[in-house]
Amino acid sequence: MLSDPALADLRAIFGDRLSLSPAMLAEHGASESLVTAGLPDAVAFPRSTAEVAALAAWSTRHLVPLIGWGAGTSLEGHALAVAGGVVVDFREMAQVLEVRAEDRLVRVKPGITREALNHELRTTGLMFPVDPGANASLGGMAATRASGTTAVRYGTMRDNVRGLEVVLADGRVIRTGTGAPKSSAGYDLTALMVGSEGTLGLITELTLRLHGQPEAMMTAVAAFAGVAQAVDCVIATMQMGLTPARIEFLDVETVLACNAYSKLTLPAAPQLLVEFHGHPEGVAEDVRRFRELSEGFGAEGLQWAERQEDRTRLWAARHSAYRAILATRPGAKAVVTDVCVPISALTQAVEETRADIAASGIPGPILGHVGDGNFHAILLVDPASADEVTTAKALAARMAYRSLALGGTITGEHGVGFGKLGHMAAEHGAAWAVMGTLKRALDPLNLMNPGKLVPG
Numbered sequence: 001m002l003s004d005p006a007l008a009d010l011r012a013i014f015g016d017r018l019s020l021s022p023a024m025l026a027e028h029g030a031s032e033s034l035v036t037a038g039l040p041d042a043v044a045f046p047r048s049t050a051e052v053a054a055l056a057a058w059s060t061r062h063l064v065p066l067i068g069w070g071a072g073t074s075l076e077g078h079a080l081a082v083a084g085g086v087v088v089d090f091r092e093m094a095q096v097l098e099v100r101a102e103d104r105l106v107r108v109k110p111g112i113t114r115e116a117l118n119h120e121l122r123t124t125g126l127m128f129p130v131d132p133g134a135n136a137s138l139g140g141m142a143a144t145r146a147s148g149t150t151a152v153r154y155g156t157m158r159d160n161v162r163g164l165e166v167v168l169a170d171g172r173v174i175r176t177g178t179g180a181p182k183s184s185a186g187y188d189l190t191a192l193m194v195g196s197e198g199t200l201g202l203i204t205e206l207t208l209r210l211h212g213q214p215e216a217m218m219t220a221v222a223a224f225a226g227v228a229q230a231v232d233c234v235i236a237t238m239q240m241g242l243t244p245a246r247i248e249f250l251d252v253e254t255v256l257a258c259n260a261y262s263k264l265t266l267p268a269a270p271q272l273l274v275e276f277h278g279h280p281e282g283v284a285e286d287v288r289r290f291r292e293l294s295e296g297f298g299a300e301g302l303q304w305a306e307r308q309e310d311r312t313r314l315w316a317a318r319h320s321a322y323r324a325i326l327a328t329r330p331g332a333k334a335v336v337t338d339v340c341v342p343i344s345a346l347t348q349a350v351e352e353t354r355a356d357i358a359a360s361g362i363p364g365p366i367l368g369h370v371g372d373g374n375f376h377a378i379l380l381v382d383p384a385s386a387d388e389v390t391t392a393k394a395l396a397a398r399m400a401y402r403s404l405a406l407g408g409t410i411t412g413e414h415g416v417g418f419g420k421l422g423h424m425a426a427e428h429g430a431a432w433a434v435m436g437t438l439k440r441a442l443d444p445l446n447l448m449n450p451g452k453l454v455p456g
Contacts, residue, residue, distance in 0.1 A: 110139020
């Protein structure tokens with residue numbers, strides 16, 4: 001609970017843009033998944049970098065934690081107040097500041113979502129391609145080093161953030177990066193901040209790399225006799241040098257859930273959703289090569305969607321897969337986890353994970369952005385059943401350690417938060433302690449999103 005002097009100082013900064021209402025605290029204490037924590041003490045809605053800097057100075061003065069909040073779509077508890085404090089909601093800092101079309105760059109405030117940015121860019125011939133599925137805020141996407149369905153072609157947030165403005169724990173404002181395509185000038189502080197999950201500072205501005213809107217797009221849906229054939233087809237596609245913009249895997253359970261939820265009629269079989277972008281001639285050639293390749297792995301009923309409305313319907317169904325899977329077990333909550341492995345190990349990782357889930361008795365559909373080795377399991381549990389929750393968390397842990405054994409990572413895009421904090425030492429060894437040293441150097445009082453990502 002905030003002291004009276006601390007609350008008075010905070011109101012002096014934000015006025016009526018500071019909320020202590022139970023409903024607002026509950027909204028900012030909830031998670032998309034089963035990861036839970038306590039409520040924050042207050043929620044602040046800054047409108048400028050100066051206000052965020054004043055808030056950081058206030059935090060240092062009163063020793064109150066700050067937790068950044070974008071759209072609240074994170075799955076590992078990144079934005080939850082594990083030690084109380086003030087949630088910094090960036091919804092009122094959601095502007096496009098400058099579009100530099102010649103340089104393919106855009107400057108934005110952190111609260112703007114990826115869909116809103118692309119709406120602003122629609123007449124420029126440019127787009128921001130990183131698509132995590134949810135309409136996440138760009139500040140949150142940078143903080144968690146998000147990726148998604150298009151990472152296989154366009155890269156992740158790591159590849160598409162050119163520079164940042166960041167408020168540090170003591171209130172200093174720094175800028176990282178430049179408008180130049182590359183630099184050899186010192187430490188790469190942009191890369192350090194991207195993926196730091198708000199533990200080193202609060203992002204107040206981003207300079208992002210843009211890409212040209214493709215002249216042609218085609219989406220395919222292909223059904224396979226089994227998971228191994230579908231995943232082996234993905235591996236062959238990437239090894240042959242084909243460059244799909246997206247290549248998504250859905251197991252049978254996911255397909256059935258999407259059919260019911262989104263009114264699709266896909267065959268009850270493992271599916272690949274593949275999309276190619278580019279010039280019309282190049283897309284046509286990619287389509288031809290993928291058709292031949294997939295048929296070699298037994299693909300059946302290969303259907304191509306070229307009209308925008310057909311493509312939109314398919315990808316809307318894919319993005320709704322989480323809700324569709326939840327709907328298959330009313331009242332359930334999900335333990336949602338992801339891992340990422342080298343592409344050569346993908347079939348083994350998926351098959352072993354499927355067998356592990358099947359033996360557990362917990363429903364756990366698998367899907368993912370398999371073109372870069374990243375897949376997810378959505379483990380459905382009765383939140384009132386301690387046994388089911390324990391079983392699901394053990395399954396998620398085994399997924400993480402299986403991925404490490406195959407040369408992969410405990411998370412390809414969800415990030416760490418505090419949900420995967422216990423696995424960090426196994427992945428990073430002594431390097432995890434180095435992350436803690438960096439945290440203490442920039443935030444010695446441990447006020448920036450404490451309890452996340454780094455050793456306590």
